[in-house]
Amino acid sequence: xxxxxxxxxxxxxxxxxxxxxxxxxxxxxxxxxxxxxxxxxxxxxxxxxxxxxxxxxxxxxxxxxxxxxxxxxxxxxxxxxxxxxxxxxxxxxxxxxxxxxxxxxxxxxxxxxxxxxxxxxxxxxxxxxxxxxxxxxxxxxxxxxxxxxxxxxxxxxxxxxxxxxxxxxxxxxxxxxxxxxxxxxxxxxxxxxxxxxxxxxxxxxxxxxxxxxxxxxxxxxxxxxxxxxxxxxxxxxxxxxxxxxxxxxxxxxxxxxxxxxxxxxxxxxxxxxxxxxxxxxxxxxxxxxxxxxxxxxxxxxxxxxxxxxxxxxxxxxxxxxxxxxxxxxxxxxxxxxxxxxxxxxxxxxxxxxxxxxxxxxxxxxxxxxxxxxxxxxxxxxxxxxxxxxxxxxxxxxxxxxxxxxxxxxxxxx
Numbered sequence: 076x077x078x079x080x081x082x083x084x085x086x087x088x089x090x091x092x093x094x095x096x097x098x099x100x101x102x103x104x105x106x107x108x109x110x111x112x113x114x115x116x117x118x119x120x121x122x123x124x125x126x127x128x129x130x131x132x133x134x135x136x137x138x139x140x141x142x143x144x145x146x147x148x149x150x151x152x153x154x155x156x157x158x159x160x161x162x163x164x165x166x167x168x169x170x171x172x173x174x175x176x177x178x179x180x181x182x183x184x185x186x187x188x189x190x191x192x193x194x195x196x197x198x199x200x201x202x203x204x205x206x207x208x209x210x211x212x213x214x215x216x217x218x219x220x221x222x223x224x225x226x227x228x229x230x231x232x233x234x235x236x237x238x239x240x241x242x243x244x245x246x247x248x249x250x251x252x253x254x255x256x257x258x259x260x261x262x263x264x265x266x267x268x269x270x271x272x273x274x275x276x277x278x279x280x281x282x283x284x285x286x287x288x289x290x291x292x293x294x295x296x297x298x299x300x301x302x303x304x305x306x307x308x309x310x311x312x313x314x315x316x317x318x319x320x321x322x323x324x325x326x327x328x329x330x331x332x333x334x335x336x337x338x339x340x341x342x343x344x345x346x347x348x349x350x351x352x353x354x355x356x357x358x359x360x361x362x363x364x365x366x367x368x369x370x371x372x373x374x375x376x377x378x379x380x381x382x383x384x385x386x387x388x389x390x391x392x393x394x395x396x397x398x399x400x401x402x403x404x405x406x407x408x409x410x411x412x413x414x415x416x417x418x419x420x421x422x423x424x425x426x427x428x429x430x431x432x433x434x435x436x437x438x439x440x441x442x443x444x445x446x447x448x449x450x451x452x453x454x455x456x457x458x459x460x461x462x463x464x465x466x467x468x469x470x471x472x473x474x475x476x477x478x479x480x481x482x483x484x485x486x487x488x
Contacts, residue, residue: 078111078112078113078260078262078309079111079112079113079139079140079255080112080113080114080115080137080138080139080140081107081112081113081114081115081138081139081140081141081142082114082115082116082117082118082134082137082138082140082141082142083100083103083104083107083114083116083117083118083142083143083144084117084118084119084120084130084131084134084141084142084143084144085097085099085100085117085118085119085120085143085144085145085234086119086120086121086122086127086143086144086145086146086154086155086234087121087122087145087146087234088121088122088152090119090121090145091119091120091121092121097119098236099144099145099234099236099239100117100144102236102240103142103144103243104117106243106244106248107140107142108262108264109262110248110251110252110255111255111260111261111262111309112139112140112251112255112262113262113309115137115138116134116137116138118130118133118134122146122152122153122154123154124154124157124158124161127146127154127155127157127158128158128161128162131143131158131159131162131219131229132162134227134229135162135219135221135227135229136221136222136227138227139227139228140227140228140229140230140251141219141227141228141229141230142230142232142243142247143155143229143230143231143232144231144232144233144234144239145233145234146158146231146234147195147212147213147214147215147231147232147233147234148195148212148233149189149191149192149194149195149211150191153194155215155231156194156197156198156199156215156231159199159202159215159217159229159231160199160200162199162219163199163201163217163219163220165199165200165201166199166200167197167198167199167200168197168198168199168200169193169196169197169198170196170197170198170204170213171196172204173195173196173198173204173213174193174196176206176207176213177192177193177195177196177211177213180210180211181211192211195211195212195213196213198215199215199217201217201218202215202216202217203215203216203217204216205230205231205232205242205246205247206242206245206246207233207238207242208241208245209237209238209241210233210235210238212233212235212238214230214231214232214233214242214246214247215229215230215231216228216229216230216231216246216247216250217229217231228251228254230243230247230250232247260309260310260311261309261310261311261312261313261315261316262307262308262309262316263307263308263309263313263316263317263320264305264306264307264308265305265306265320265324265338266303266304266305266306266338266339266340266342267303267304267306267324267327267335267337267338268301268302268303268304268335268336268337268338268339268342268343269301269302269303269304269331269334269335269336270300270301270302270334270336270344270462270463270466271333271334271463271466272302272331272334274295274297274302277295277302277304277331277334278295280330280331281293281295281304281327281330281331282330284323284326284327284330290308290309290319291306291307291308291309291316291319291320291323292306292307293305293306293307293323293327294307299455299458299459299462300451300455300458300459300462301343301344301462302334303340304327306320306323306324308320308323336466336469343373344462344465344466344469345370345373345374345376345377345465346377347465347469348374348377348465348468348469349374349377349378349379349382349383351469351472351473352382352409352410353379353382355409355472357382357408357409357410358381358382358383358384358407358408358409358410359374359382359383359384359408359409359410359411359412359468360383360384360385360386360387360402360403360406360408360410360411360412361374361383361385361386361387361411361412361413361414362386362387362389362392362402362411362412362413362414363386363387363388363389363413363414363417363461364388364389364390364391364392364413364414364415364416364417365414365415365416365417365418365419366417366418366419366420366457367417367457367460367461368386368388368417369457369458369460369461370386370412370414370461370464370465371385371386371388373461373465374386384406384407384408385406391415392413392415394413394415394431394433394444396435396442399411399413399433399435399442400435400437403435403436403437404437408437409436409437410434410435410436410437410441410468411433411434411435411436412432412433412434412464412465412468413431413432413433413434413435414430414432414460414461414464415430415431415432415433416428416430417430417457417460418456420453420456420457422453423453424453425450425451425452425453426450426451426452426453426456427448427449427450428448428449428450428456428460429446429447429448430446430447430448430449430460430463431444431445431446432444432445432446432447432463432464432467434467434468434471443467443471445467447463449463
């Protein structure tokens with residue numbers, strides 16, 4: 076039996092204008108996945124009554140559950156109540172219990188309730204309240220009949236994240252679980268992070284693994300030169316999902332394991348490097364030449380902070396082991412990572428950078444260099460160079476080679 080489906084709707088001009096970042100829908104997508112519900116669509120709509128009616132009508136026609144956030148305030152541009160009433164062609168009616176709770180909130184705050192807040196207790200006839208313990212905007216739970224004889228269930232929640240999350244967990248989740256009953260399946264995801272290969276090259280390596288008909292599915296996304304492989308497994312229980320993910324993870328290691336550096340949504344190369352340094356009980360300094368210093372920014376935020384001994388931005392540097400070891404002694408650090416150099420981003424066209432990356436340790440023989448030729452859009456080139464340096468340091472430490480040597484590592488341009 077196929078999993079139930081959902082659509083997430085974000086409402087408000089502040090969303091469609093870009094004035095506010097939509098974090099609600101991201102969180103809701105994750106929560107629905109945990110419930111075994113596949114989110115097939117996400118929509119965003121401004122404060123227009125007809126546009127709201129249209130987006131709800133379309134969502135109800137193609138998803139089993141519709142979760143909307145926003146538009147439940149007391150002002151004229153809060154249109155969710157009216158649009159849902161028009162959608163089902165029913166009047167708005169007063170919910171006495173909801174009104175009583177809203178009034179009690181104002182009493183508790185020592186304020187008189189404005190008349191405009193009364194509208195927040197108005198619900199489309201036949202709808203159920205989603206209790207809001209923290210705010211004046213109760214949610215709406217409404218079943219919508221479809222022309223094909225099916226039904227969609229709409230849950231409209233306030234846009235304030237803290238209120239929305241509490242209401243979703245306390246009320247919406249139990250109602251969804253009660254409705255889907257035996258239809259509930261388990262959806263689990265795992266994210267594998269990679270660096271050093273372009274998106275098309277990664278796709279070529281994985282081959283049939285990224286087929287949309289494959290189970291579990293493997294999707295590829297790229298952000299600032301980091302590739303994320305998202306494994307999505309769906310089954311009747313979590314154990315089966317985890318086994319499917321583990322097998323797919325092994326296949327990825329066979330096909331592209333040399334580019335894998337970590338797992339998890341938030342994992343980046345600086346976190347992996349910090350973990351290695353912590354495990355070794357060591358510290359690192361960075362020297363960045365040219366017109367950027369991403370390493371200093373990234374490593375300044377890692378945990379534990381003690382593994383990073385600081386960085387400098389310079390116009391030139393002596394790459395010799397003797398000079399770098401003097402830096403290490405002065406800075407009380409074990410490793411120096413040098414990037415020479417970050418180019419000026421003077422154009423909107425793709426650029427190519429010729430760079431030298433040096434990793435030097437305090438001990439004799441701990442000295443490695445790599446010359447790389449990296450290309451890309453100016454928006455990502457500096458990040459790609461910084462990550463290439465971190466990837467080089469990581470590879471050296473993992474190999475634990477006893478003596479230094481110079482290598483040349485081609486990279487995608």
